[in-house]
Amino acid sequence: MNKSEIQEQYRWDLSDLFTSDDEWEEAFKAVRENAEAFKGFKGRILESPERLYEAIKEHEKVSRMITNVLTYARLRKDENTKNATYQSMTARAEKLATEISEMGSFFTPEILSAAYETIKEMSLYPPLKMYEQFFEDLFRSKKHTLSEEMESVLAQVGELGDVPSNTYGMLLNADMTFEDAVDAKGDPHKLTNGSYIQLMMSADRTLRQDAFGKYYKVYEGHINTIATLLQSEVNKNIFFSKVRKHPSAREAALFQNNIPTSVPDQLIEAVNANLETFYKYMKLRKKVLGLDELHLYDIYRPIVTNVDFDIPYEEAKTMVTESLGLLGENYQKTIREAFEQRWIDVYETEGKRSGAYSWGTYDSKPYILLNHKDNIDSMFTLTHELGHSMHSYLTRENQPYVYGNYSIFLAEVASTTNEALLNDYLLKNIHDEDKKKYILNHYLEQFRGTIFRQTMFAEFERDIHDHVEKGGALTAEFLCDHYLNLNKKYFGPDVVIDDAIKYEWARIPHMYYNFYVYQYATGFSAAIALSNAILKEGEPAVKCYTEFLSSGSKDYPIDILRKAGADMETEAPVNNALALFTSAVEELEALL
Known part of the structure; x- marks a missing residue:
């Protein structure tokens, strides 16, 4: 369906960002002008509490402007990832964001050049009092903040760091096409990334099996490309963690929000310790569905099947x-x-x-x-x-x-x-x-999809970063084999682990979200x-x-x-x- 066929009430209204692409273009120009003006604070931020406050407010102003410009472009592109106009606008906005980051790269190092006690004393100036948490968090990261010159270089590298996820997104949303899935009557059903789970819930097992096979066949055809993209993404995470003097990519990612590594570790340990309960749920699913073999294409099928539960x-x-x-x-x-x-x-x-x-x-x-x-x-x-x-x-x-x-x-x-x-x-x-x-079955499915499935993803993400940090390479074979073994562990003895599931990691965009x-x-x-x-x-x-x-x-x-x-x-x-x-x-x- 084309977007123009959708009633206006079911389409988002982006006018509070920009009322038109022309207005966006004007804002695009204004961002650079304001960023150039902000450079006038270089070397002067710590002159006085008043100057520090003024610099922070101008820094926030530029940040707000570029965020609005970038968000509008990306939202428009997401409406139709094939639209060349919004592809171009997004690319321009991302490039500008990198330039803006580089132009303002002096801001944080200059504040951190002062002693924390000096900044706390300056914070006695009433307008700065609200920034106490900001300063505390900033100085927490001082040992991971580099020189102005190095921060400038990292800002410029930032755009390159987005290449794996951006390329993956275009491949997934714009370039991949799937053969129609066919049901038991021989009727075709459109197979897309958006319709896949819907088809997996169908009562028609022939349709589920056909959709499963055809869906992952496409990913198999791109698997070496996607493995290379994921290797590049992991390399990027490790690069930035090393440059910023973190022990590992995972610790670097968790440091941002001050989360101890014990939190994800104990999650993985707790879920692994309770897999027998999950196996019991899979056994129940197999029994209720009346199947000799429970396959992975049966996992999304509601086990309470005699219910008409369409909800407009x-x-x-x-x-x-x-x-x-x-x-x-x-x-x-x-x-x-x-x-x-x-x-x-x-x-x-x-x-x-x-x-x-x-x-x-x-x-x-x-x-x-x-x-x-x-x-x-x-x-x-x-x-x-x-x-x-x-x-x-x-x-x-x-x-x-x-x-x-x-x-x-x-x-x-x-x-x-x-x-x-x-x-x-x-x-x-x-x-x-x-x-x-x-509904109770649906509730259990939320547990399956959120606690068990996402923890499996977390374990996979942790393992592949560890593998690279120890000198390994993320070949398609390694990724597929490791993912297949995790599925065997998590689903247990009552589920047939179909070989095609080894390609599933390739369809998970969150692998590009850095832990x-x-x-x-x-x-x-x-x-x-x-x-x-x-x-x-x-x-x-x-x-x-x-x-x-x-x-x-x-x-x-x-x-x-x-x-x-x-x-x-x-x-x-x-x-x-x-x-x-x-x-x-x-x-x-x-x-x-």
Whole structure:
């Protein structure tokens, strides 16, 4: 479907960024002019508290401008990745962002050239008081910050560092095409990155098997190219970690948010220690589906199969909005505004970026890209992305620009809390017993897809970085073999591990997100803890949760989450979530 065929109410409105491409062009020119003017602060930032404050504000101004320019271009490109105009605008904006970063590369080293005590004394100047956390975090990174000359070089290298992920994105979204999948009747079904999971949920096993084989056949045809891109991405991560004097790429990635390596390590250990429970769920799936062999193309098929559970988008909007009533009238009111003010680009169209995300700037709506299907999974995706957007909205409403974003470590908490509240709402308000079984199965699938699957990805990501750091190479053969073995370990004895799954790593864009994926699992665990508190305690927990959503980056993420009620430096949230999974498996088994 072409985007022009979609009703306006289902397309996002980017006008609060720029009303036209021409306006974007004017802003593009203005960014460079402001960046040139900012260079006038070089060598003068520490002249006085007043000058320091002025420099920070001008630095923020340029940052906001380039972020708006870059975000608009990327959002437009994601509407249709084949559109050459927006490909060009995005490339120009990324190049400009690198230039701006290089032009302002003196800013951080110049502040860090002073003693921390000097900066703390300057912070007694009232307008600078709000930057205390900013300065503390800045000086925490002092030993990893290089000279002005080296920072300038790294800024220039930054654009090259984006090549693997950008190339992968174009290959995945613009260049890959798939042969139609065929069902048991011989009828064709369009196979795309966006439709693949939908086909995997089909009741027609012939269709599932055909889609599975044809989908990964395409990835197999590109596997050496994608392996080379992933090798380059890992090399980039290792390069920057070494240059900045971190012990490893993983420690460099976690340092940014002050997360100890014990957090992802204990996640992987806890999940591996509880794989027997996951095996039990797979065994139940095999039994209920009545299969002699449970294959990986059977994994997405709901095991409660006699349920008609189509949910049109308008109905999904209503259910999602009502399910979030526990979070208060203001929260619900803003959710309605998200629909009315066109935060969301809803349906899959030709060339559109696959998947879903929430993205915007401090000055814009927190936009949402979807590829919506009229099913329960898409409804959960809708509330998931609204969780991200509400987190962004409340942060920007309550924090100044310097703290106007939240760390990646916190990013998946609000989204998954929304999902947990929707799950509870459906179980309480749907009285059809088969539909309740379906929802319970869906809840277990959230565990499978978030805690178990994302932890497997995290283990894979950790292992491939370790392999390269020890002198190994990421050949297609190594990547495929290691990924295949992880699947065998995680799925256990009751699942046939089809050989084609060894190519699945090649379809996961998060492998280019620099140790992002473990945070889906930790975020899910934290969200289970916070949503349970909201359901049991009511207003006191809602108040703590709203403060969490409004905190941005005014404190370290571990501390923000601890104040909200989930201490991720302990094993409790992950183990409690896994205990809940065990209980849910037993409950569904009893019902079936």
